[in-house]
Amino acid sequence: KIPDRNGGYAGGRKLSETVIVIDAGHGGSDIGSTSASGVREKDLNLEVARSVAETLDTDGSRIIMTREDDRDLSLYERTEVANVANADLFISIHQNNDKSSKAQGASAYYFSRQGYFSEAGRMLAQHIVDRMALELDVPALPAQGRNYAVLRETEMTAILAEPVFISDSKLAEKLQNPEFIRRQASTFYNGLVDYFSK
Secondary structure (H helix, E strand, O other): OEOOHHHHOOOOOOHHHOEEEEEEOOEOOEOOOEOOOOOEHHHHHHHHHHHHHHHHHHHOOEEEEOOOOOOOOOHHHHHHHHHHOOOOEEEEEOOEOOOOOOOOOEEEEEEEEOOEEEHHHHHHHHHHHHHHHHHHOOOEOOOEEEOOHHHHOOOOEEEEEEOOEOOOHHHOOOOOOHHHHHHHHHHHHHHHHHHHHO
């Protein structure tokens, strides 16, 4: 394991005192996936990210967004924002996609490569997956280790999370609903609360 402080636990730290970078996946010419109803992943990610940022900001955390509008941003530019800010956490928001319209599930990823992994990332990813599954009524896919650039190049605890499958036909009409966007955002907040309360 990577020697995370406090064995991966928040260890007396407070959510309200953390610096968190919220990354809305894709953007600009990179639209990500598109739902059957025409919702573009880059737009949905941004709406969810804004809602997460607003909630955490109200709670007292210092929030930095990698993008606040529709723009191109490379993976390394995203991680540079977090590293320069000396952030405590990096959370990248995406939506999953599958060729089958029946695929469902909440997923999250933490850094892992060649036997090394982030214990803090794994714990945070699992807390958020559990909340996404509970609050969005979708199956929980186990948190998984990946060597994604946004997880590898960040110098702090980092996760990439996908609350739902944008390709899920059952969600086609919900994806643009402000209430569903708010519910997605609340899963990130509540997952963070769970992590910091352990």
